[in-house]
Amino acid sequence: MGQITRDGRIKFLNGVAHFFGAVVGPKYDGKYLRSITRQLVGNVTLKQTVTDVIIPTFDIRRLQPTIFTTDDAKEFVWKDAFLSDVCISTSAAPTYFPPHYFDTTDADGSKRTFDLIDGGVAANNPTQIAITHIMKEAMIGKHKFSDLESIDGRKMLVLSLGTGMPKRSEKYNSKKASRWGLLNWVFDNGSSPIIDIFMDASSDMVDIHVSTLFRSLNAEKNYLRIQEDNLIGDTSSVDIATDENMKALEDVGRKLLNEKVSRVDLETGIFQEVEGEGTNSEALTRFANLLSEERKRRQNK
Numbered sequence: 001m002g003q004i005t006r007d008g009r010i011k012f013l014n015g016v017a018h019f020f021g022a023v024v025g026p027k028y029d030g031k032y033l034r035s036i037t038r039q040l041v042g043n044v045t046l047k048q049t050v051t052d053v054i055i056p057t058f059d060i061r062r063l064q065p066t067i068f069t070t071d072d073a074k075e076f077v078w079k080d081a082f083l084s085d086v087c088i089s090t091s092a093a094p095t096y097f098p099p100h101y102f103d104t105t106d107a108d109g110s111k112r113t114f115d116l117i118d119g120g121v122a123a124n125n126p127t128q129i130a131i132t133h134i135m136k137e138a139m140i141g142k143h144k145f146s147d148l149e150s151i152d153g154r155k156m157l158v159l160s161l162g163t164g165m166p167k168r169s170e171k172y173n174s175k176k177a178s179r180w181g182l183l184n185w186v187f188d189n190g191s192s193p194i195i196d197i198f199m200d201a202s203s204d205m206v207d208i209h210v211s212t213l214f215r216s217l218n219a220e221k222n223y224l225r226i227q228e229d230n231l232i233g234d235t236s237s238v239d240i241a242t243d244e245n246m247k248a249l250e251d252v253g254r255k256l257l258n259e260k261v262s263r264v265d266l267e268t269g270i271f272q273e274v275e276g277e278g279t280n281s282e283a284l285t286r287f288a289n290l291l292s293e294e295r296k297r298r299q300n301k
Helices: 006-023 031-041 070-075 083-090 127-139 182-186 193-216 243-257 280-299
Strands: 054-059 064-069 100-105 111-118 158-161 223-226 262-264 271-273
Touching (some): 054 083, 054 127, 064 070, 127 193, 182 193, 193 223, 193 262, 243 280
Antiparallel strands (some): 054 064
């Protein structure tokens, strides 16, 4: 038999991908999601949000993240971007929904176009994006951060809520993966290993980085990460929205409230319970009290 050349293999795989893409396409066409999002949000633009938001997306035409923020919308870019378009874009998870296209007008009148997918491909855990944005605003002297030093995390409270992950010990293993080819890495038994791996790695690296930052400032208690990493069955799926599964996920969340505060071990990367800091519910109450006191302080200035 003749040897298959690299070009021949790529041509064959491109043909397979084109065939399955044309026949199958995204799991959902996204029409209902887009309709309900526009119905709920209406014609609200990004600059009209009642509180500051930071929403990550990824532009597949430019191959770079696009981070939408209220601050930027108010000042110079995407001044007429609808919040619905941004929400549809950041939820356009690859293989589940099609990418979202829209255009906006910058403050100088120039047009800007976007071809966007789920921001999770670049920021599955957006905590670091939020911190970076605040630091940037502080460094350029924005008045609302005038009392925050550019590198002082001791004046920040960060609450990071994860959406849960499958039980790691049951997902993949090297013995199984050693037999995988290109298609298996993309699709295996109903899941996409390569996407799962990139997403989890991105999320965990952010948690490690942020935990290290706050510990270096002796402000560990100012960063609270709540995440369930032992989901099993339907609760680990991203698109099973039955009443039973929604109730099961609600039960997972309530259970998390009563668990002890945990932080990532910087040596092993595994979450460990922290003695002496109580439960997640108690930590959230402490956060709420601190925020209430800070609001009173600002009102009395």
